[in-house]
Amino acid sequence: MKQNSARPGFESWGRYPKLDASVVPLNWASDFPLRPPPATRMLPVGAGRSYGDVCLLGHGTLLRTRGPELVGGMDRLLDFDPATGILCCEAGTTLGEILDFAVPRGFFLPVSPGTKYVTVGGAIANDIHGKNHHIAGTFGRHVPRFELVRSDGKLLICSPAQNADWYAATIGGMGLTGLIAWAEVKLRPIVSRKIEYVGIKFSGIEEFVALSAAHAETEYTVSWIDCVATGRNFARGIFMAGEHAKTPGPLKQSRAPKLTLPLDLPEFMLNRRTVGLFNTLYYNKQRGKTRTGLVDYEPFFYPLDKLLHWNRMYGRNGLLQFQCVVPWEAGQSGLIEILKAITGSGLASFLAVLKVFGNVPSPGMMSFPKPGITLALDFPVRQEVSVDLLERLGAITLEHGGRMYPAKDATMTAEQFQAFYPQWKKFAAYIDPAFDSAFWQRVTA
Amino acid sequence: MEKRPFPKAVLALGATSAIGEATLRLLAERGARFYLVARSQEKLNAVAADLHTRGATGVATHAMDLDDTAGHPAMLEAAAKSLGTIELALLAHGVLGKQEETEASYAAAEAVLRTNFLSPVSLITWLANYFEVTKQGTLAVISSVAGDRGRKSNYVYGASKGALNVFLSGVRARMDRAGVQVLTIKPGFVATPMTAHLAQGPLFAKPSQVARGIVKAIEKRRDVVYLPAFWMVIMLIIRLIPERIFKKLNV
Numbered sequence: 001m002k003q004n005s006a007r008p009g010f011e012s013w014g015r016y017p018k019l020d021a022s023v024v025p026l027n028w029a030s031d032f033p034l035r036p037p038p039a040t041r042m043l044p045v046g047a048g049r050s051y052g053d054v055c056l057l058g059h060g061t062l063l064r065t066r067g068p069e070l071v072g073g074m075d076r077l078l079d080f081d082p083a084t085g086i087l088c089c090e091a092g093t094t095l096g097e098i099l100d101f102a103v104p105r106g107f108f109l110p111v112s113p114g115t116k117y118v119t120v121g122g123a124i125a126n127d128i129h130g131k132n133h134h135i136a137g138t139f140g141r142h143v144p145r146f147e148l149v150r151s152d153g154k155l156l157i158c159s160p161a162q163n164a165d166w167y168a169a170t171i172g173g174m175g176l177t178g179l180i181a182w183a184e185v186k187l188r189p190i191v192s193r194k195i196e197y198v199g200i201k202f203s204g205i206e207e208f209v210a211l212s213a214a215h216a217e218t219e220y221t222v223s224w225i226d227c228v229a230t231g232r233n234f235a236r237g238i239f240m241a242g243e244h245a246k247t248p249g250p251l252k253q254s255r256a257p258k259l260t261l262p263l264d265l266p267e268f269m270l271n272r273r274t275v276g277l278f279n280t281l282y283y284n285k286q287r288g289k290t291r292t293g294l295v296d297y298e299p300f301f302y303p304l305d306k307l308l309h310w311n312r313m314y315g316r317n318g319l320l321q322f323q324c325v326v327p328w329e330a331g332q333s334g335l336i337e338i339l340k341a342i343t344g345s346g347l348a349s350f351l352a353v354l355k356v357f358g359n360v361p362s363p364g365m366m367s368f369p370k371p372g373i374t375l376a377l378d379f380p381v382r383q384e385v386s387v388d389l390l391e392r393l394g395a396i397t398l399e400h401g402g403r404m405y406p407a408k409d410a411t412m413t414a415e416q417f418q419a420f421y422p423q424w425k426k427f428a429a430y431i432d433p434a435f436d437s438a439f440w441q442r443v444t445a
Numbered sequence: 446m447e448k449r450p451f452p453k454a455v456l457a458l459g460a461t462s463a464i465g466e467a468t469l470r471l472l473a474e475r476g477a478r479f480y481l482v483a484r485s486q487e488k489l490n491a492v493a494a495d496l497h498t499r500g501a502t503g504v505a506t507h508a509m510d511l512d513d514t515a516g517h518p519a520m521l522e523a524a525a526k527s528l529g530t531i532e533l534a535l536l537a538h539g540v541l542g543k544q545e546e547t548e549a550s551y552a553a554a555e556a557v558l559r560t561n562f563l564s565p566v567s568l569i570t571w572l573a574n575y576f577e578v579t580k581q582g583t584l585a586v587i588s589s590v591a592g593d594r595g596r597k598s599n600y601v602y603g604a605s606k607g608a609l610n611v612f613l614s615g616v617r618a619r620m621d622r623a624g625v626q627v628l629t630i631k632p633g634f635v636a637t638p639m640t641a642h643l644a645q646g647p648l649f650a651k652p653s654q655v656a657r658g659i660v661k662a663i664e665k666r667r668d669v670v671y672l673p674a675f676w677m678v679i680m681l682i683i684r685l686i687p688e689r690i691f692k693k694l695n696v
Binding site for chain 2 (some may be wrong): 030072087320
């Protein structure tokens with residue numbers, strides 16, 4: 001056994017940028033504040049599943065509420081009331097662990113992102129959203145209460161009624177307002193693991209908008225969109241809608257995934273040709289215009305969780321994510337302009353997702369979602385080319401009155417961020433004096 | 446072998462250790478009730494809340510330093526009273542120690558031996574007599590593969606666990622007549638706060654994986670279990686290496 005002099009570097013899920021920091025594991029709520037306090041600034045990190053630098057702090061101290069591979073950490077379930085569905089858990093508990101507990105008891109997450117390997121603390125800090133945003137709003141709306149611990153040891157119980165300003169600042173507050181020790185999440189009842197699914201092929205943004213309007217009452221909707229195809233196939237995609245099955249069915253716990261991508265794939269693997277081929281196969285895998293059926297919740301919500309470490313697909317340099325929302329008024333033209341910029345760039349986005357955000361207000365001061373259409377993309381890091389494209393996409397987003405998502409960002413400029421989130425100065429007053437992040441340094445420079 | 450009901454009344458010594466806590470979670474899901482002992486009341490409260498949420502039918506806590514052997518009988522009597530009957534005693538406390546310090550100072554070596562050997566001896570002395578009288582019970586003790594052979598890199602820790610293994614082997618032979626299971630648990634490398642400072646390789650298991658092995662071994666009334674099981678092969682090979690070669694190796 002070798003002593004570990006240099007800890008393995010901590011990377012965000014996008015693995016870009018690469019910044020060095022010391023990592024301090026927090027296994028118990030009582031481990032924080034650190035004794036003695038570190039000489040550097042600090043940032044809490046959960047599973048490290050945000051993409052860019054919102055969970056990084058160069059030359060800083062990362063307070064990890066979960067260990068690597070989700071071993072150890074603050075993952076205790078502190079209370080559950082089946083009458084209300086309110087589960088209280090430590091902030092390092094992952095959504096997958098909540099499901100393991102909740103599904104056999106007939107409950108489900110109120111809001112679920114595209115992966116279950118995020119922590120509750122991270123879900124609050126980024127006020128995440130899911131396929132039911134148009135009905136349920138963001139994750140923060142389903143968090144009745146949490147405890148915030150400041151670096152001076154001060155404890156703040158936050159709810160819409162108690163310390164309401166801290167509640168609003170911490171939801172979507174990117175971990176900067178203090179450490180979330182525990183949080184309550186209001187689960188919703190289900191009678192089956194199964195999802196009643198319908199997939200509908202569409203061609204063009206107009207058809208996507210019409211389908212979204214027709215399915216405004218369907219609980220979960222999301223679309224995959226082909227960001228490589230041009231001409232006749234421009235903006236083709238599959239609209240996917242689902243609801244929890246209403247007939248009682250299996251409520252057993254999910255099995256742990258067995259597949260892991262064991263190594264970084266070479267960079268050239270993901271290019272315009274391979275992604276274009278994948279997209280054509282994926283689009284044509286569904287034969288008819290419409291497909292319906294009963295599917296399990298795992299592949300419906302978390303198709304990529306089946307393959308652990310899928311981010312290695314993008315090679316050692318990592319990937320850049322981009323997610324924006326453009327308001328309804330400018331939605332269609334703005335999106336078409338963004339999609340044209342992408343198809344024209346020659347860069348291939350492998351995982352492109354389109355969804356309508358509803359009118360349910362976000363509880364967080366800095367929450368990303370607002371009514372409109374949201375588009376999420378990722379690109380392999382090809383240095384200048386990718387960064388240039390993303391900066392341009394940011395500019396188009398701004399022109400159309402939209403905004404970008406800090407949890408998936410590594411390229412937003414300070415001007416862009418401050419225009420997207422004009423309330424940032426008000427928010428800054430809530431930042432813990434000992435806390436900081438690489439993202440915050442970048443966008444407030 | 447006769448089928449016995451899985452133990453429901455659990456005394457957990459070192460309840461806040463990573464392997465201990467992971468094991469207790471599995472027992473909580475089976476509706477066990479607990480008497481938890483560890484140093485920190487704050488940590489005990491967190492574990493107690495978690496076990497309760499996961500299905501424990503009762504949880505009592507007792508904060509004490511298990512190095513304090515003089516306090517053992519009173520604590521164990523309180524545990525027996527609280528649980529009604531102790532059906533399973535899980536000993537999960539231990540320290541790795543720093544090899545360089547234990548080489549340099551007897552005081553450091555003694556501290557490791559006190560926590561890993563003398564404290565369990567004191568606890569097991571009381572528990573063995575208790576189980577012998579009640580003619581039932583499972584004594585499950587987390588030892589280590591390190592006790593199978595003294596290695597240059599951690600022989601004080603290894604000696605504490607090796608002595609524990611010998612002690613348990615004798616206790617098992619004595620208790621067999623009373624129908625008591627004595628389980629020696631020998632985990633290999635496990636990713637826990639105790640080993641967080643070591644470079645983690647592919648041989649490292651997760652505490653939850655080891656916990657599943659412990660529950661299975663209790664169920665099957667095993668005597669000695671290596672976790673994960675491949676360590677049995679590794680340690681067999683290591684034990685077979687002649688001393689004159691072993692002393693030259695860097696293991």
